[in-house]
Amino acid sequence: MARRRRPKLAVWKFSSCDGCQLSLLDCEDELLAVAGEVEIAYFLEATRATAAGPFDLSLVEGSITTPHDAHRIHHVRKVSKRLITIGACATAGGIQALRNFHNVEQFISVVYARPDYIETLRTSTPIAEHVPVDFELRGCPVNKHQLLEVISALLNGRSPNTPPHSVCMECKLRGAACVMVARGVPCLGPVTQAGCGAICPAYGRGCYGCFGPKETPNTRSLAGWWQRLDVDERDLVRAFRGFNAYAEPFKRESEAHEGP
Amino acid sequence: MKDPKTRTIKVDALARVEGEGAMLVRVRNGTVSEVQLNIYEPPRFFEAFLRGRSFREAPDITSRICGICPIAYQMSACRAMEDALGVTVDGQLRALRRLIYCGEWIESHALHIYMLHAPDFLGYAGVVEMARDHREIVERALQLKKIGNDIIDVVGGRAVHPINLRIGGFYRVPSRAELRSLADRLEWARDAAHETVRWTAGFDFPDFESDYEFVAMRHPDEYPITDGRIVSDKGLDIAVRDFNTEFEELQVPHSTALHARVRGRGSYFCGPLARYNLNFDRLSPLARQAARDAGLGPTCRNPFQSIVVRSVELLYACEEALRLIYQYEVPDQPAVALEPRAAVGHGCTEAPRGILYHRYEVDADGTIVSAQIVPPTAQNQATVEDDLRRFVAARLDLPTEELTWRCEQAIRNYDPCISCATHFLDLRIEREDGP
Numbered sequence: 001m002a003r004r005r006r007p008k009l010a011v012w013k014f015s016s017c018d019g020c021q022l023s024l025l026d027c028e029d030e031l032l033a034v035a036g037e038v039e040i041a042y043f044l045e046a047t048r049a050t051a052a053g054p055f056d057l058s059l060v061e062g063s064i065t066t067p068h069d070a071h072r073i074h075h076v077r078k079v080s081k082r083l084i085t086i087g088a089c090a091t092a093g094g095i096q097a098l099r100n101f102h103n104v105e106q107f108i109s110v111v112y113a114r115p116d117y118i119e120t121l122r123t124s125t126p127i128a129e130h131v132p133v134d135f136e137l138r139g140c141p142v143n144k145h146q147l148l149e150v151i152s153a154l155l156n157g158r159s160p161n162t163p164p165h166s167v168c169m170e171c172k173l174r175g176a177a178c179v180m181v182a183r184g185v186p187c188l189g190p191v192t193q194a195g196c197g198a199i200c201p202a203y204g205r206g207c208y209g210c211f212g213p214k215e216t217p218n219t220r221s222l223a224g225w226w227q228r229l230d231v232d233e234r235d236l237v238r239a240f241r242g243f244n245a246y247a248e249p250f251k252r253e254s255e256a257h258e259g260p
Numbered sequence: 261m262k263d264p265k266t267r268t269i270k271v272d273a274l275a276r277v278e279g280e281g282a283m284l285v286r287v288r289n290g291t292v293s294e295v296q297l298n299i300y301e302p303p304r305f306f307e308a309f310l311r312g313r314s315f316r317e318a319p320d321i322t323s324r325i326c327g328i329c330p331i332a333y334q335m336s337a338c339r340a341m342e343d344a345l346g347v348t349v350d351g352q353l354r355a356l357r358r359l360i361y362c363g364e365w366i367e368s369h370a371l372h373i374y375m376l377h378a379p380d381f382l383g384y385a386g387v388v389e390m391a392r393d394h395r396e397i398v399e400r401a402l403q404l405k406k407i408g409n410d411i412i413d414v415v416g417g418r419a420v421h422p423i424n425l426r427i428g429g430f431y432r433v434p435s436r437a438e439l440r441s442l443a444d445r446l447e448w449a450r451d452a453a454h455e456t457v458r459w460t461a462g463f464d465f466p467d468f469e470s471d472y473e474f475v476a477m478r479h480p481d482e483y484p485i486t487d488g489r490i491v492s493d494k495g496l497d498i499a500v501r502d503f504n505t506e507f508e509e510l511q512v513p514h515s516t517a518l519h520a521r522v523r524g525r526g527s528y529f530c531g532p533l534a535r536y537n538l539n540f541d542r543l544s545p546l547a548r549q550a551a552r553d554a555g556l557g558p559t560c561r562n563p564f565q566s567i568v569v570r571s572v573e574l575l576y577a578c579e580e581a582l583r584l585i586y587q588y589e590v591p592d593q594p595a596v597a598l599e600p601r602a603a604v605g606h607g608c609t610e611a612p613r614g615i616l617y618h619r620y621e622v623d624a625d626g627t628i629v630s631a632q633i634v635p636p637t638a639q640n641q642a643t644v645e646d647d648l649r650r651f652v653a654a655r656l657d658l659p660t661e662e663l664t665w666r667c668e669q670a671i672r673n674y675d676p677c678i679s680c681a682t683h684f685l686d687l688r689i690e691r692e693d694g695p
Binding site: 014015016017018019020022023025026028029031032035040043044045046047048049065066069094095096098099102104106120124140141196199200202203204205208210235238243 | 276277278302303304305306308309313314317320321324325326327328330371375379385386387388389391395398399402403405406409417418419420421423424426431432594665668677
């Protein structure tokens with residue numbers, strides 16, 4: 001009997017820090033097993049050998065910030081049977097989406113002496129604003145165990161098991177004391193999606209929201225609790241305007257605390 | 261109309277670098293007429309959006325410049341802010357910082373030596389292809405990389421964008437038992453790193469040297485990682501705060517990363533080779549001996565041998581991490597207290613790829629007024645271009661496909677981290693004559 005054809009995996013990079021695709025290489029104990037199950041057909045960070053599409057599964061890292069990339073993502077979609085976005089840049093625009101709240105021409109002139117050499121869009125946007133996406137994996141960076149779970153699920157035709165509940169649930173699961181209740185430390189855990197393992201509270205600091213908003217987050221209520229801890233409006237804007245600033249619930253909440 | 265004598269050869273996008281860029285070499289009448297290392301990084305404007313943020317946010321925000329070396333960004337930001345606030349972090353808190361930074365060197369160096377650079381020397385497209393013939397070597401690589409990540413995980417909370425570093429120290433300090441749990445595997449890693457030096461020393465290296473200006477940090481009694489002065493082998497010896505008086509950044513049309521130069525002299529070279537050449541006497545006896553056994557003198561000017569030097573540093577980082585773990589005592593406080601004040605601060609640390617400089621101006625309530633970040637890959641860009649120009653000129657008789665691969669290898673000597681940059685390294689050699 002002929003051996004089953006191995007599914008072809010591709011990894012694509014847009015505007016990002018490389019950390020999420022690095023998470024795949026960080027699967028030190030699983031990498032060679034993964035490479036046995038799938039054909040790593042396009043992964044420039046790992047190999048100069050590239051196979052032609054179509055690909056069974058594409059992992060997309062990064063956000064869309066240039067006219068060229070806005071075009072390229074359509075090509076990626078066209079050659080991919082399934083497309084998963086990995087990380088806060090690809091799912092929410094990333095930290096570079098802070099430009100969406102400012103005048104980008106000003107930004108360019110802060111960094112570059114010759115702004116005319118620089119080609120960029122006014123906004124940094126998630127992949128799903130440009131093409132249909134089959135699954136969005138959260139995190140800045142993604143959790144490598146969740147990444148393996150999603151790859152395995154999609155290749156086996158089942159839904160990934162990535163809970164949409166809040167970081168609070170993970171704190172309870174690992175038995176970490178609530179930093180907000182016990183020590184009055186402002187924490188975004190109640191409105192942030194689980195997946196990291198509640199590491200910030202476990203290390204004694206408040207969650208800073210790097211996995212983005214949970215399902216149906218009550219950001220307004222949480223902001224009220226922060227105000228009772230003497231957090232001022234400016235710091236509320238900063239808190240919601242982080243690595244997932246352009247995710248709608250966080251965007252709305254940060255705008256609610258912005259001065260006139 | 262295209263000149264029939266002009267040939268444009270388009271080949272694979274350059275792989276096995278962090279991030280993406282492009283290279284263009286033009287050959288005309290038997291000489292190299294133009295070389296461009298193009299970085300098409302979609303600009304992310306960190307220096308702009310840091311304005312108006314709290315000084316406390318700088319480490320977490322700037323770590324997102326690079327997922328490969330987040331500790332470097334967090335540490336340079338911390339050092340710069342502590343300089344601005346007049347705060348000193350020393351004793352075991354400083355030792356813990358050095359330890360987590362060793363973890364990043366181990367992780368990043370193991371990744372580059374084995375997975376990104378070695379395939380060039382052995383003729384493989386990548387590490388997965390290499391694993392088919394050299395499974396044990398690749399497994400050694402993965403375990404070395406893993407122990408580096410595990411140090412970052414234990415001290416920092418997670419391997420990529422760790423959450424435990426802050427200005428003034430840490431949120432939570434590890435117990436002695438937590439650090440001791442790493443020791444057995446680090447003992448193994450030290451031996452595996454020693455084996456790595458021997459392994460890379462046996463590669464074939466093209467005869468290629470140049471009169472570079474090497475720039476690195478130098479510390480009174482340590483191999484430099486988190487602090488020191490900035491020195492060069494051409495007489496530079498400055499405090500970190502004088503960075504901008506000695507170096508300048510220039511914008512060129514073909515790159516969104518700024519080129520850096522020593523004022524009045526030109527391009528320079530930072531990274532493992534520079535650190536090694538300027539600090540050989542600060543390495544451990546074992547690392548020095550391993551270097552000598554590998555055939556390296558106290559100075560090495562061949563960038564292709566950077567893979568051996570990187571292996572020597574890998575060995576040193578494993579030894580140093582072990583030393584720090586065995587000498588660790590839990591500090592009384594996880595961080596020193598901070599009061600914002602209006603000031604300017606400078607910080608420079610040795611990222612795996614070379615010196616990383618940060619400068620911040622903060623106002624009285626701790627709001628960032630301005631930020632400047634100079635990553636190592638931007639500093640090396642001009643030197644990479646110089647190398648390519650000379651390298652290609654001496655090898656015009658090579659078939660284009662092979663020459664292209666050798667050029668990629670020459671770029672990877674610098675372990676370029678274009679993530680701070682990005683996009684296609686769309687490698688092209690245009691020839692208007694020749695084969």
